Amino acid sequence: MARIEHLSLLQSAKWASWRIQNPEIQLDLSEADLHGANLPGINLSNANLSRAILRGAKLTTADFSRANLSNADLQAAELSGANLYAAELVVVDLRRATLKEADLTGANLIGADLRGTTLNRADLTRANLIGTNLSNTRLRWADLTEAKLAKANLSQADLYQANLSNANLSNATLYQAQFIGAYLYGANLAQTDLGEAYLSRAYLFSTNLQEASLRGTDLRWANLSKANLEGVDLRAAKLKGANFSKANLSHANLSNTDLTYADLTRANLRSAVMPDGTVHD
Secondary structure (H helix, E strand, O other): OOHHHHHHHHOOOOHHHHHHHHHOOOOEEEOEEEEOOOOOOOOOOOOOOOOOEEEEEOOOEEEOOEEEEOOOOOOOOOOOOOOOOOEEOOOOEEEOOEEOEEEEEOOOOOEEOOOOOOOOEEOOOOOOOOOOOOOEEEEOEEEEOOOOOOOOOOOEEEEOOOOOOOOEEOEEEEOOOOOOOOOOOEEOOOOOOOOOOOOOOOOOOOOOOOOOOOOOOEOOHHHOOOOOOOEEOOOOOOOOEEEEEOOOOOOOOOOOOEEEOOOOOOOOOOOEEEEOOEEEE
């Protein structure tokens, strides 16, 4: 439970000066009911806000760095520009919240619910998003460099021109997700479901897509040079102008695909099923 004196201070005019004078005190606001609170720019760094109710709260540019927000309710909260560096957000409810340009570098979001959340231009570098639900989330121009997204659900998410270089998305669900112009250099997409996803003009150089499902996926003019596509299901995928130079397509299924203008220079096509149904030597 929240300490009464901390909650009273937070709701008083003395808060700002008291926080400046007592930066070393770890605030205990666990289970506090702050739904709809208007607290823009507030400093709650290192605070314990586990299981707190912050639904619909106005928290733009607030400082939650290294704070514990595990199991907190942040549905529809306004967190644009907030600092959530290294924050604990395990199993947090962020449905329909707005986190435009928020700093979530190194944050722990294992099992969090981010359905319908807006994270455009947010920094999620090295964030732990294993098993999170990010379906229908807006991540345009977001930075997810080295993020952990294994087993995450990104179905129908919008990652237009997002940076996912060296991110781990193994076993993730990316059905109908939009990665148009996204940067996925060196990312791990092994055994992911990318069915009917949009990856036109995406940069997938040296990406691992082993045994992924890309059935019906749009990869027109994407760069897949040196990518590992061994055993990938590419049936009915749109591959016009795609760059597969030096890529590993052994045992891949390319039936009913359009390879017009595609670059297959020095690609490994051993035992691959070609567009006409024949098996490559």
